[in-house]
Amino acid sequence: MRVVIARCSVDYSGRLDAHLPLATRVLMVKADGSVLVHSDGGSYKPLNWMSPPCKLTVGEPSDADRDAGVGQVWTVQHAKTDDKLVVRIHEILGDHSADLGVDPGLVKDGVEAHLQKLLAEQIELLGPGHQLVRREYPTAIGPVDILARDRDGGAVAVEIKRRGEIDGVEQLTRYLELLNRDPHLAPVRGVFAAQEIKPQARVLAADRDIRCVILDYDAMRGMDDAESRLF
Template sequence: MRLVIAKCSVDYAGRLTAHLPLATRVLMLKADGSVLVHSDGGSYKPLNWMSPPCTMKVASPDDAQRAAGVTEVWTVEQTKTDDRLVISIAEVLAESSYDLGVDPGLVKDGVESHLQELLAEHIETLGDGYSTVRREYMTAIGPVDILARDSTGTAVAVEIKRRGDIDGVEQLTRYLELMNRDPLLAPVTGVFAAQEIKPQARTLAEDRGIRCVVLDYDALRGMDDPETRLF
């Protein structure tokens, strides 16, 4: 991982356009090719970013940029779309690189971990003919909670959350983009499963062709039968 603290402005062009005026920010360049722009407050989320697969080119500024104090221009381009992130560097304050090695992945806690175990055992919850291939299917960017196959034999990546929000959908989207490049798996469809799914997350998931499933924890544990409920 490469970390650069720099005075910079940032412009994003593609499906949407956005501009960050000149300020001091942290630029994070990860080994997977992603580039993230962080500020010192406001949120743990980056102000802007480019997800892999993408390429980055470093160029000298043109005369107008040089007159504005720009010393270097980074252009990060998404290889599958026309999206482009342009970072205009005015001054580099600090820079360092670290080899973080292979991350073992997120260790899930409490109910979420148990949900994964229970759903893997009762994968037919997702539909007739589903079968579990394995839990914690490892990819280059982390483990998919469950790799399953549906009644037609199509591979299905299942991401499980207690509360499903947009971040979880984005996480599953990254897994699907990577897995669909594997000829031994493709095509791979996605299921976003949670005890509660926020409306915005459901809208985003369905727009990307990801199916949403609300999980009943007690029913999966065999402590409640939905068919015997009065309401």
């Protein structure tokens, strides 16, 4: 990656035209070919950018640009469209390049797999007397996150999400339709478990006779500080 801090102006042409007047900005040139123009604000979003496949060419300024104080002209041309990003650099304040290597990717804390493992270990969170039958219980359309038995021996299918939305309820509904065809399991009740469940998902779950359970991830992994809570 190359990071350049420069006083520059930027013009974008293609599907739309945009202009950034002269100011100090951060120019990022990534190994994948993308070029991003950042300001010291606006959080993570660049002011303008060009996604790959594209080609960066550094050229000399025209006489008019040179008279205006431009020292370099960066032209970023997209390989498949007419989109073009032109950066006119008046002054370079910093220029640094580094090989970042292969990124391992984002590892999210509290993803469904973590929640599934913790709930399997603490199956009583579904209610007293519940017992785990199996994680990733197979069906013809994919595995149910958890299959359990309640205190009366009834089968319970649990779908786990970080954020519970309508799609998750629909997914659990399809699992229940298949599981209830198995005479060894039927009747199978559904539990939709998530750290957060949207109101629309709650309404749909109630209509499908599916119980909703909120999972407290911090408490499940023993990091809940009871002394800091108001209630």
